[in-house]
Amino acid sequence: ADRKPPARDWFEDWASRPLHVTDQDRLLIGLLSPQRLLDMARFFTLVDRKAGKIVARYQQVFGIKRLLERIKSRRSDGGREGGVVWHTTGSGKSFTMVFLSRALILDDDLKQCRIIVVTDRKDLERQLSTTFSTGGELADKKDKEDALATSGRRLAQQIGHGQERIIFSLINKFHTATGYPECHNDSADIIVLVDEGHRSQGGENHARMKHALPNAAFIAFTGTPLLKGSETTNRFGRIIHSYTMQQAVSDGTVTP
Structure with missing residues (x-):
């Protein structure tokens, strides 16, 4: 007016x-x-000491919500269900793991869970442990050092008697670790995050890992396109959430 x-x-x-x-x-x-x-604000925003403020993208938000639902479900023997997260290369799988770690703490049903991050290369282990550290999931340098399984014997102790909330290990460490009697934990409150789950997961070390942690939830992360009935889904379970190359190209986050 x-x-x-x-x-x-x-x-x-x-x-x-x-x-x-x-x-x-x-x-x-x-x-x-x-x-x-x-x-x-509560679950999907973090301040990384190197990258600054990080807010999850939509595939991370919906992927983590699906993961929490899946981890809460139990098999008939009491173990937790696992599966595969197929998020294409460049979609931020490292930060997805950090967001998941934080979401577990903030969930009343899962806050007691411990996390074991399994990789198959030292550079990946270094990258992931650094991301967890700068993202605030490891308190300080000592916390990061305590989280690393520096040998098979150390891994066996961490699995059987350790109190660390987060552990980082190479898959081949299970070959030595399972030779020690303490390398066994029946707890269902262990979440195993397997990076590059399509690689190095078909042999003896994979079987040893699952034998040592019979009731854990095994979550495989991969950026490699999976065919229906692939070996990765046969080992870990169904695809829990996917973010395909076509979606990433459409979003403009990767080039065609």
Whole structure:
């Protein structure tokens, strides 16, 4: 009412036409409902000492929610269910693991769980342990050193008697570790995160790992496209969540 007549005419003309939904409209409606905004702030935002403030992308949010549901389900023998997370290369699997670690602590049903991160190369182990450290899941340098399974014997002790919440190990360490009697834990409150789950997981060391942790939830992460009935899903279980190359290209996060 206090505007000049031309402004009023412009507004009435603008409001009389159908309005197209914009990406900003989708963002506001999708993100700013109270419950989702609180979830994003509590579970899916972290401050990394190197990368700065990190907010999870949609595939990480929905993937972690599916993971929590899956981990909470039990088999008939009491062990936890596992499966495969297929998120294409470049989609932030390292940070997905960090977000999952945080979500477990904040979930009343899962906050007692311990995490074992299994890789098949030293550089990957170094990268993941550094990401967990800078992302705040390992308190300090000593916490990071305590988390590393530096030998098979050390891994056996961590599995059987350790109190570390997070452990990092190479898959081949299980070959030596399972030779020690303490390398066995029947607890269902162990979550094993296997990086590059399509590799190095078909042999004796994989069998030894599962024998040492019979009731753990085994979650395999891979960025390699999987065919139905692949060896990876046969070993770990069904695909819990996927983010394909086509989706990543469509989102503009990777090049065609």
